[in-house]
Amino acid sequence: GQQLNQSPQSMFIQEGEDVSMNCTSSSIFNTWLWYKQEPGEGPVLLIALYKAGELTSNGRLTAQFGITRKDSFLNISASIPSDVGIYFCAGQARFGNEKLTFGTGTRLTIIP
Amino acid sequence: NAGVTQTPKFQVLKTGQSMTLQCAQDMNHEYMSWYRQDPGMGLRLIHYSVGAGITDQGEVPNGYNVSRSTTEDFPLRLLSAAPSQTSVYFCASSYEVGRSEQFFGPGTRLTVL
Numbered sequence: 001g002q003q004l005n006q007s008p009q010s011m012f013i014q015e016g017e018d019v020s021m022n023c024t025s026s027s028i029f030n031t032w033l034w035y036k037q038e039p040g041e042g043p044v045l046l047i048a049l050y051k052a053g054e055l056t057s058n059g060r061l062t063a064q065f066g067i068t069r070k071d072s073f074l075n076i077s078a079s080i081p082s083d084v085g086i087y088f089c090a091g092q093a094r095f096g097n098e099k100l101t102f103g104t105g106t107r108l109t110i111i112p
Numbered sequence: 113n114a115g116v117t118q119t120p121k122f123q124v125l126k127t128g129q130s131m132t133l134q135c136a137q138d139m140n141h142e143y144m145s146w147y148r149q150d151p152g153m154g155l156r157l158i159h160y161s162v163g164a165g166i167t168d169q170g171e172v173p174n175g176y177n178v179s180r181s182t183t184e185d186f187p188l189r190l191l192s193a194a195p196s197q198t199s200v201y202f203c204a205s206s207y208e209v210g211r212s213e214q215f216f217g218p219g220t221r222l223t224v225l
Contacts, residue, residue: 103154
């Protein structure tokens with residue numbers, strides 16, 4: 001099945017640093033979503049993007065829907081310890097088709 | 113609202129045993145789905161349902177059955193467990209068919225020996 005390429009696979013950063021991660025696909029998506037998963041929990045929706053070029057923020061998180069519709073980016077500014085977790089991108093290929101394709105995740109570790 | 117709930121949290125089975133993973137949501141969501149999560153593989157869709165009485169296969173349906181007799185419940189059945197089904201299983205729901213935002217339960221960690 002199709003999967004999204006997510007990079008980097010893991011990140012080790014110091015508290016206070018900014019974080020950038022991205023997700024790419026060989027095919028076009030009409031919706032991009034970003035989820036965060038903490039140990040022992042299910043993924044939690046962070047940001048949803050619906051339009052090419054769209055830039056959306058949720059607190060210190062900012063995500064962008066790539067202009068080619070084949071990629072998306074997530075930035076976290078001024079990281080804090082509670083940002084630790086695995087970040088997943090997900091894409092929906094067609095409006096009205098509820099199936100999501102998920103990336104393989106970026107594991108974020110913060111060094112105090 | 114409790115959101116999406118899953119039981120059990122953990123389960124160990126022997127090869128060949130059968131069991132049902134429970135999923136319920138109290139948000140009156142139309143769409144429900146089951147995913148499995150394996151290391152390095154992300155989340156893969158097993159089965160989904162767009163409403164009571166309607167189910168369909170996802171990406172990796174073999175070895176699993178589902179039914180949707182009510183809007184609230186969407187159980188996943190393993191007919192004859194195999195070690196390859198060792199995984200973490202997540203149930204998710206969306207308030208409207210066609211909406212991409214899905215809300216996930218806490219997961220069931222299944223080990224098949």
